[in-house]
Amino acid sequence: MELINSEIQETKNLIQSKKFTYAESRASVLLNKQPGNPKIYELLGDIYFNQNFYKKSIWYYLDASQRDQNNKDILYKLGENIYYLKYYELTEALMKKIIEKDPLYTQAYITLGLAQQEMDNTEEAIMCYEDAININPKEIFAYLNLALIHKKNKNFDEAIKVYQNAITNNPNNHFILSNLGNLFYLQKKYDDAVLCHERAVKIKPDSSIAHFNFANTLFHSGNFDRAKEIYEATLNLSPDFSRANTNLGSINLLTQNFNDGFDRYHSRIFNDPLLKNILSKKKTIWRGEPLAGKRILVCSENGYGNIIQFSRYIPLLKQLDCEIVFSCPMEIQHLFENIAEIDEFVLPDQNYDNFFYWVPLLDLPKILAPNILEQCPQPIEIKVNDNKLEEWEMLLGVDQKVKIGLCWQGDPLNPRDHLNSVNLSMFKDVLSIPNASFISLQKGYARNQILTNEFEKQIIDYDPLIDQGSNKFLDTTAILKYLDLVITTDTSIAHLAGSLGTQTWVLLxxxxxxxxxxxxxxxxxxxNMRLFRQTDHHWEKVFKDLKNDCEALVNNISEIRKETEATSEV
Structure with a gap:
C-alpha cells in the first residue's frame, strides 16, 4: 500500500507540472494494479479536470465518490466539476451536503456562493461568502467574490469595506490591494487608488498586472509622465503585454506625440474581437507599401464610434489606386453606402481571402496622414434613409421649440464607461430651460433613468419607435438631422451627429x-462640435457652464425664429 501511495504522489507531482500525458499513463498502470482504489479514480479525475475536460473527469470523480462515500474532498471535487458543467442546482445540493457533513468546509461555501450567483440568488451568495470569511478570515477568494457582487451592484462603499476587511486579515496580499485600488479608481478617488497600487507593486515587484493597474490609475489621474514610467516597467516584466503598450500609445497620442503614439497604439488589434478572425488567418498587414492595382481589406475595429469617425480615411486610401473591401458589421453598413470609394462590403467573421493586404481601420491615419492636426480629412457623408426623414419630420416638426437631443450613457462594456457616462440627474437644471424640447437618444437600460429621475415630462422618449429593425441608427440618423443641438457624452452618437453636421456638444x-x-x-x-471638459474629475462645473450656454443658444435660436416668422407674415 505504501508503494501505491508513493506512486500516487508521484503522479500528482506530474499533474502539478502539467505533464498530463505521463500522469495519465502512470494512473492507468495504477488502476490495473488496484482497480478498486478510489484514490486512483480521483487521480484520473484530477488529470482531466486540470485540462478542463470536465465531461471526462466527472465520471472518475463519480466513481471515486461511490467507492469512498465519506470522503468530503472527493465529493467536493465532484461538485466543483458539476459547477463547471453549469449544473448549478445539482452543485448547490452537493455543496450543502458537504457543509452538512462539515460546517467548517470553507471551499464548499465559496463554490455554493458561485452557484447561487449563477442562479441570480444574490443574497444567498453574499451569505455564503460571509460564512466562508467567518470560518477563515484569510480566504482571499471569498473576499474577492463578495466585493465583486457589491461592485456589480454599484454598491462601491460596501465593496470597499470588504476589501479593507480583507487587507486587515491579509495585510501583504498584493491582489487585494490592487483590486481595492481599481475600485477607488472607478470612483475617481485617485489619491487613494495610487496609495493602494504603490503598496501592491512594492509587495509584488514582479507582477505585471499590479504594475498595469497602477499605470492605469496614474494615466487617468492625469499623471502622464509617471504613468509612462510604470507602463514601461510593465512591459519590461511582460514584453508581450499588448494592453500596456496600447495605453502607453494612448498617452502619447493624447499629448500629440503621434509617431511613437501610433506605433504603440497598433498593439490594440490583439485585443479587438472584430479582428480576431483576420488575425487568425496570418495574412500580410499593410504598412504603407505601394497599392496600385491591388485589393486591400480595410477592417473595422470595435466600437461604432471608431468606425464612423475613421471611415473618413477610406477616400484618402482610394487615391493610392487600389480596390477597397470594407469589413464592417452588417447592422451599420447602410451608413457607408455613400462612400463610392468602397468596392465591396464583407462581414468581420466572414471567411474571405480575396485580398493582397489587410489593414486595421485605425491604422490608416498613421500611414496616410500622421499629423492629425494639419492633415485631418473631413467626415464621410453618412447615408440617411429618405423615408425615415419624412417620418421624423412629421413627428418632430410639430412646434417651433428648439430641439435638443440627449445621450448620457455609453456602452457599459467599455472599460472607460465610468468616464464616458453621467447620471441623467445631472441634466436637471438644463431641462428647466424654456422654449426647448429635449429628446432622448438612448436605447436600452439607460432609459430607465428617465423614470427614476421623474423626467417623463421634460424628456421625450421615442425608444419604441427608434431603430427597431436590423439596421443600427436607421431612425437615429434621421432624428439627428432635425435637431438643433445634440448634447452627448463620448459615445457613437457624438461621431454620428458630428458627421451629419448637427451642432454637437460633447461632455468629456x-x-x-x-x-x-x-x-x-x-x-x-x-x-460643428464643441467640447465641454472637466477640470477636476467632477461634472458640476461642466453642467453649470452647459446650462448657461445652452440657455443662451435656445434664446438666440428662438429670437431668430420669431423674427423669421414675423418677416414671413409681412
Missing amino acids: SKVPDWRWFLNKEDSVWYD
Whole structure:
C-alpha cells in the first residue's frame, strides 16, 4: 500500500507540472494494479479536470465518490466539476451536503456562493461568502467574490469595506490591494487608488498586472509622465503585454506625440474581437507599401464610434489606386453606402481571402496622414434613409421649440464607461430651460433613468419607435438631422451627429480618450462640435457652464425664429 501511495504522489507531482500525458499513463498502470482504489479514480479525475475536460473527469470523480462515500474532498471535487458543467442546482445540493457533513468546509461555501450567483440568488451568495470569511478570515477568494457582487451592484462603499476587511486579515496580499485600488479608481478617488497600487507593486515587484493597474490609475489621474514610467516597467516584466503598450500609445497620442503614439497604439488589434478572425488567418498587414492595382481589406475595429469617425480615411486610401473591401458589421453598413470609394462590403467573421493586404481601420491615419492636426480629412457623408426623414419630420416638426437631443450613457462594456457616462440627474437644471424640447437618444437600460429621475415630462422618449429593425441608427440618423443641438457624452452618437453636421456638444472627462486631445474646446475631427471638459474629475462645473450656454443658444435660436416668422407674415 505504501508503494501505491508513493506512486500516487508521484503522479500528482506530474499533474502539478502539467505533464498530463505521463500522469495519465502512470494512473492507468495504477488502476490495473488496484482497480478498486478510489484514490486512483480521483487521480484520473484530477488529470482531466486540470485540462478542463470536465465531461471526462466527472465520471472518475463519480466513481471515486461511490467507492469512498465519506470522503468530503472527493465529493467536493465532484461538485466543483458539476459547477463547471453549469449544473448549478445539482452543485448547490452537493455543496450543502458537504457543509452538512462539515460546517467548517470553507471551499464548499465559496463554490455554493458561485452557484447561487449563477442562479441570480444574490443574497444567498453574499451569505455564503460571509460564512466562508467567518470560518477563515484569510480566504482571499471569498473576499474577492463578495466585493465583486457589491461592485456589480454599484454598491462601491460596501465593496470597499470588504476589501479593507480583507487587507486587515491579509495585510501583504498584493491582489487585494490592487483590486481595492481599481475600485477607488472607478470612483475617481485617485489619491487613494495610487496609495493602494504603490503598496501592491512594492509587495509584488514582479507582477505585471499590479504594475498595469497602477499605470492605469496614474494615466487617468492625469499623471502622464509617471504613468509612462510604470507602463514601461510593465512591459519590461511582460514584453508581450499588448494592453500596456496600447495605453502607453494612448498617452502619447493624447499629448500629440503621434509617431511613437501610433506605433504603440497598433498593439490594440490583439485585443479587438472584430479582428480576431483576420488575425487568425496570418495574412500580410499593410504598412504603407505601394497599392496600385491591388485589393486591400480595410477592417473595422470595435466600437461604432471608431468606425464612423475613421471611415473618413477610406477616400484618402482610394487615391493610392487600389480596390477597397470594407469589413464592417452588417447592422451599420447602410451608413457607408455613400462612400463610392468602397468596392465591396464583407462581414468581420466572414471567411474571405480575396485580398493582397489587410489593414486595421485605425491604422490608416498613421500611414496616410500622421499629423492629425494639419492633415485631418473631413467626415464621410453618412447615408440617411429618405423615408425615415419624412417620418421624423412629421413627428418632430410639430412646434417651433428648439430641439435638443440627449445621450448620457455609453456602452457599459467599455472599460472607460465610468468616464464616458453621467447620471441623467445631472441634466436637471438644463431641462428647466424654456422654449426647448429635449429628446432622448438612448436605447436600452439607460432609459430607465428617465423614470427614476421623474423626467417623463421634460424628456421625450421615442425608444419604441427608434431603430427597431436590423439596421443600427436607421431612425437615429434621421432624428439627428432635425435637431438643433445634440448634447452627448463620448459615445457613437457624438461621431454620428458630428458627421451629419448637427451642432454637437460633447461632455468629456478630465483625461479623455486620446482622440479629443487636451484643453481645447473645438475638435479637429468635426467643425460643428464643441467640447465641454472637466477640470477636476467632477461634472458640476461642466453642467453649470452647459446650462448657461445652452440657455443662451435656445434664446438666440428662438429670437431668430420669431423674427423669421414675423418677416414671413409681412
